[in-house]
Amino acid sequence: MTTHTDHSLDSFGDSAASATRVTPGNALRPEDIAIAKEKPTEDVAQYALRLGDDALILAQRLSHWISRAPELEEDIALGNIALDVLGHARSFLSYAGHAWDKTEDDLAYWREEDEFRSLWIVEQPNGDFGFTIARQLVVSVYQYLLYTELLASTDGTIAAIAAKALKEVDYHRDHAVQWALRLGDGTEESHRRMQDALELVWPYVDEMFDDDALIDAVGDAGVRPSSLRAAFDAQIASVLDEATLSVPNVPRASGGGRRGEHTEHLGYILAEMQVLARKHPGATW
Template sequence: MNAGGFASHDSATRISVGEAITPEELRASAAVADDAVARYALILGDDSLILAQRLGEWISKAPELEEDVALANIGLDLLGHARFFLSYAGTAWGRSEDDLAYFRDEEEFRSCRLVEQDNGDFAATLARQLIFSSYALQLYRRLVHSTDTTLAAIADKALKEVDYHVDHASQWLLRLAGGTDESRRRMQAGLDAMWPYMDELFIDVDPIPQLVESGIAVAPSALREDTVGGLTEWIEAAGLDLPQGPAIRGADRTGRFSEQRGFILAEMQVLARQHPGATW
């Protein structure tokens, strides 16, 4: 058992054996988030939920069968992270994880635009995954020390999984950069396309600053140096150019500037909204 009192379970990828939390344990723990903590958990959960949905679009379309399985498993890990964060957030408002996933409108989601971007080709998807996973790795390394034991337990499970996600994406980065001229071109193009959206990951949006002071949250701005440093090492090892384009401005996680969020939610939520309360 860990500090949060949660048991050990494997991840969807069977990589993260160790101290972990399950959704059932979270519900049984009677932990209740206050409003600020819930809004923070919502930010973390929405990022994982939307990226899981994007990765699910690759099933049966990846360049090789093994990658169908790998991307599906990474998506399942992210979906698990989303379940935990949304379940915890919902305790503040008497709402379930399904309520928050399927019955919020577009402007109520707090996902970053990076995870909302179209998959593009395989190289672009890997570039997006490498950037987000590198950020998530640094986030969870710090969040395991949160004074909120539930957030710390979720981070403990997620950390082991995103470590694998970084390894998967970085190995493909090296493979494509060292392959044909076309695979190298596409990998560089994928990085160039996704890089401008990275800046939003490091903005200390409300309510994070007040939670940082109490040791509950991790300031995204504090993750920039290590995240960009790790990405730079991988990109240089692959012999590719570090993207130099300006960051896309105006991002605030409200969805006001998102071109894709509404389309993602329309597909993700249609069944639940057509048959509310249905079970099987």
């Protein structure tokens, strides 16, 4: 996808609304997606699954900061960001599951590790606060650019989910930028630790921009990741320059999350996330 057309939830028109029952009032609730008349194609479902998995695993990581952040305000901020991202995951997974008659819970709790399609960067341990901010800076800039382009998706539901998510990711990006500036241009110790964090995060950046056969198949319903790289590099370089930090020059990690090949960390996340649902199948509360 090489062009972008500005959309909002109010401007999708009858085609998107009839496909997904989206109105400004219901704001793309997963239950509305689940009862939509039109199902996504297999390729679009697989694409939505990727985006949902990225958001779901990142939400799990961010939620671990609750009660552990360096100040109370950050407990609240990171918790709210985690909830936002979990909401994005619910919408994308509900839409993906609609193609296979599965619910968001089916996809979250009843898939095995090699069935997840999340990027390696979102499954990395939180590390110290600097690492989490470095990861969040990279991911939120990437997601902001991605969702901006997805506003022009030829799939109305993907476009609508992106429109809602974009408003929240804009805040996530600003939050990460402000902390990167504060830590990078702060004390000698905070500068060193923030630069070290970037060095640890950077091997996982390239995977976000890999194209593959699914990207070719999904066409204008999705976004070619490689098309986002130049804008990403420019935004990151600008932030790091102001923060007196430098863009790392380190080898990339091989990556393989889109193929279901993950680091050892994902298994631990899933064990914690899935244990209750698997121990008490069908339980509600």
